[in-house]
Amino acid sequence: MNHTIDTLNRRILVIDDNQAIHADFRKILGESSDEEAALTAAEARIFGAPAAMLFEIDTASQGEEGLKMVEKALAEGRPYAMAFVDVRMPPGWDGIETTQRIWKVCPDLQVVICTAFADCPWRDMQEQINPQDRLLVLKKPFDTIEILQMANALTQKWLRLQESKAEFGGLQQMVSERTRELETSQAAAVSMMADAVRNREKAEQAYEELKHEMAERRMLEEKFREQASLLDKAQDAILAHDLEHRITYWNKGAERLYGWSAQEVAGRSVAQMLYKDPEAFHRASEQVIQTGEWVGELQQVGRDGRPLVIVGHWTLVRDAAGQPKSVLAINTDITGRKKTDEALKMQGRVLESMAEGVTVCDEDGLIVFSNDSCNTMFGYNSGELIGQHYSVIRNLPPDEGRQSMDELFCFLREKGAWMGEMNSRKKDGTPFITRSRISVLEM
Template identity: 30%
Template sequence: MNDSAEKAVRVLVVDDEPAILAAFGEVLRPKTASAEGAAQRMRDLERTLFGDGESETGPLVELTALNQAEPAVEAVAQAVAQGRPFAVAFVDVRMPPGPDGVWAVKEMRARDQALEIVVMTAYSDVPPGRIAQMAPPPSKLLYMQKPFHAHELRQLVASLSDKWRSQRELERTQRELERRVEERTAQLAQANASLREEIERRRANQAELARSEQNLRLILDCLPVGLMITDSAGKVLRVNAAALKLSGHAHENDLLGRHCREIIAEHEQSPWPPSAEPGPSQPCESTLMRLSGEGLPVLVSAIALKLDGQDVLLQAIADLSERKNWERALNESEARYRQLVEFAPAGIYEFDFSASRFLSVNEVMLEYTGYDRDEFLALRPEKLLTPESLRDYLGQQKQLLAGDISSQTNEYQFYTKSGRTMWALVNANFVFDGQGRLVGRVVANDITARKQAEQDKVLMESRIRQAQKMEALGSLAGGVAHDFNNILNAVIGFTELTLRELGEQETPKAYLKHVLQAGRRASELVRQILTFSRGGEPEKKPIHVAIVVKEVLKLLRASLPAGIEIKQNIQNADELVLADPSQIHQVMMNLCANAAQAMGESGLLTVELRKVTLGRPLELDMASLPPGPYVQLVVADNGPGVEPAHIGRIFEPYFSTKSASGGTGLGLAVVHGIVKGLDGAIDVKSAPGAGCQFRVFLPIPGLAADDDQETPNHLPMGHETILLVDDEPELVRLGLGVLEVLGYRVESATDPEEALRMFLAEPARYDLLLTDQTMPKMTGLELIERVRARRGGLPVVLCTGYGEQVARILAQRGENVRLAQKPVLMAELAQAVRLALDETGPERREQ
């Protein structure tokens, strides 16, 4: 960069009018030897833009002219980054189409705090105060209106440039002065710090000497081992508190200056005191002469070192009297241990892990195993332990040799000499004996009886868990059945309503009757599920066994492996037995599932049903059947069959030949219980490799079956007002439709609390309450109790899927409530409502 460029002042002009930018260039750029015509044009342009006036010579200017705000802001940022900032910026207020001059002024100030800014405009529509607020400080912001004279412009540029230079020079001077002050201050601070450090160092050295002496004394006195420091001649220089205590003296001065041999006797096998050679001496036992005159057994070790520049001998003295007492006690204990081992009520032996052999054994262990002493000591672990216990032993031996364990408690199964097995709880501690052998000292207690009891307990817990699973399954089934009941209620109810609306349209009516019949069968299935979930007594009634058998076979086909073929032979399908359908269903499911599990992925499952008549008693393996007609159900498979030893136990509860995950052992026991409860009998025929065949005999009572009843054409009707409550909107709509068809006036609610408010607002308005039992916030029984607390004689019909349970509760309360078992048929609902109203009578309803 040349010298003129360095002296030039950078000026930025931002205006969207090219004429203004050209005028600034002519006014501020230095004159050249241009043609007179150009000078004349310039003067004309000045008069046009700025009016009459004469030009004056101004400062050397490096002019940058831009016509938009955004490039101008970027130019200011680049100038600052390059270290050549603008001194003055002239900014027009209006510069379409981009941002205006007010935005430019704010952004320029954000990028250069020292920039002198002149806002110029031909209008006065932007208040100067607003611009000053956006680009402080006010001292660096001028506001000028167009037009203005060239000499004014040059004078303004000169003034602002001088101000800008002066400000920069002042800042440079101030920075230099601050730098010199900081440098001198740092020098003084460093000198002071060095002086303080020297003073503190000398004080610290003096204190450290005192502390070292004190700490040495404290350390020596705190050590539990006696310490005595002697010079090279053996004279005592210092002793610690422990050494004084061992010697029986109270003050250090009692021992200082004395020869060490007066205090510690020379050992018979080692010269004393040891030579003052580098390194510690070999510890040796000696006797310390106490003040009382008695000798104290001690262990002495010494090391030569320098202390305060003097060669000294540091001697450590440990009291051996307690160890000597321990050794005597240990010898006595060893003798007692031998006696205890022999007479202990548990098996005890020692085992050398290094040589993998037994070292000793007591009589009880010999009694456990049946071996004599020599035979036992000659045994190897693999001959004494069962394979599973041997694996455990070898794994723990590996941990022991790796140093991971030092003791263990485990249960091992041993072989006895006779070949039977016994369980023992083994507690072992591992130590290195005096010969360096890793020895296990083992106590073994016979726990065979306890293990048997534990196995019995595990079996019982398994049975309890199975029972709990069945209970949980029953609860789940009950919940699903309840929800399904509500769905069936809507299906059956709306079907009945639709049948009444069809009139003489026989074809749709026939279809809907099939829907109604299917709904009733589903209702019966739900009732069976609820009976199962409640665990109550099944309801016996005449049923067609063939129907249940066919339904089970359809269900099984989807769940059995594809390789199992089902062959059925159903005869005499009209024969009846007295039973609960769910019981026959369970018998079929358990027998077929048992056969399928026996066959695995492929096989032939045969199911036969026929009527047989016994002319004389039939003797079976587990029962005797009297003469008479029977339905005979046969379930057979071609699986592996049953061992003869197991045939007699096949119907026992929890007896199973499957693995723990393959069955509970309850299926056939349940089948036997059901058949026996129906006054029937069951037997089994099987042989290994010949499959298995079960025969079930159920007596034929000679009764008529319960047929599905169609909805009567003439239903009991009425005109009373009924309050209908159910949390299911679909069932509320169904109830409204049925009751209105029957002639009743109905008001409904899906919230029992809302229903209670409706009733309490006008108790006399309603002639009967028809409510569901299971509802959120309030059950049907609770709603009945609160309603009758206000009006005791109000007739009530309660709809529920748990009729038996609710009936017991009502009986205990003495409540007169009509029950309707879900799903409720139209005829049943009409009958229940009419009976409830007629039983109470108008007089009692008002009470």
């Protein structure tokens, strides 16, 4: 039976008592106006840029409301793939209780706890809700790229989990059913062979039965090959090895990722092939044997020696007697994503180390970033400018400062950039002149 899942579930539930947060998530995760959608489509046609992948966003203001929406989505056969849950939502449930109750009805839901407070440590969350691999924590204020990465990665993870469950469950069920049928048929064949000793006619009948059984076995082998073909179509590397780490299965995804063919790796040690330092592999293998499952990140190498970073989901496979038999591993390549993360960190370090003062404001003129040079120039401590209006560093009365910045932002939206001298003011009130260049940052 084919249990593959063809459609990516991009349904996301936002549970937060702040309506402004709902609007922020809709903006970040792609729900745009008709005019913006038309502009995006035009850019794609003219410049060849791919259209942004949108998410389907639903919102709830309290945990009780969020639970009802999850139950309704399950009843309609359209479950949510993930949820962003605020940690504090008075007067109802907090984010921890909300997550506990939702997981009772929808255990596969990927959850991101959003908090601006330091009074709910990760260890306390672990003790209360046993998150395993389904929970991440996001500190406010949000970073747009972080939100998008989490939404993309966790909806993809939800899909892969459903696919692996469906594929493996169907294969396991078929093997179990056919094994029971074969055991029953083999017992019948033995009985008929015993009768054949006493009766030639019964012996001939047993022979015919045996030929039929052989034909069934050939059909079963063909079905196994069909199942293997389905696994070969998966983008992830899927492999299996016995308890001595000898490779017994290697799909096309593994061939593409690692560079060896299935014939080349059959019977070889996965620890020696894919790991420069096998110690991390052995620790993960011990956890699989002890708990039946392991999920985590590992460093590997391909055939050509290039380093790889993978997220693995490993499952212990048992035989008919319930004894450990082998390990099924689904490995997802995240090497490119890790490089992107490092590049973003490098850009942040470059901004921090610049001699010029750098500030970044949102559309409302509120400062969201200032480097050390800027803080020193205006006499503020690190982080002290964050959240203040940009007019605080202008040498103008507050009302005039805000009006002046509103006019400047209108100019920037039309022209894109401005450069010139600006009357500025330090924290202690000292006025001075700065040479400034202000431009629009495209997100």
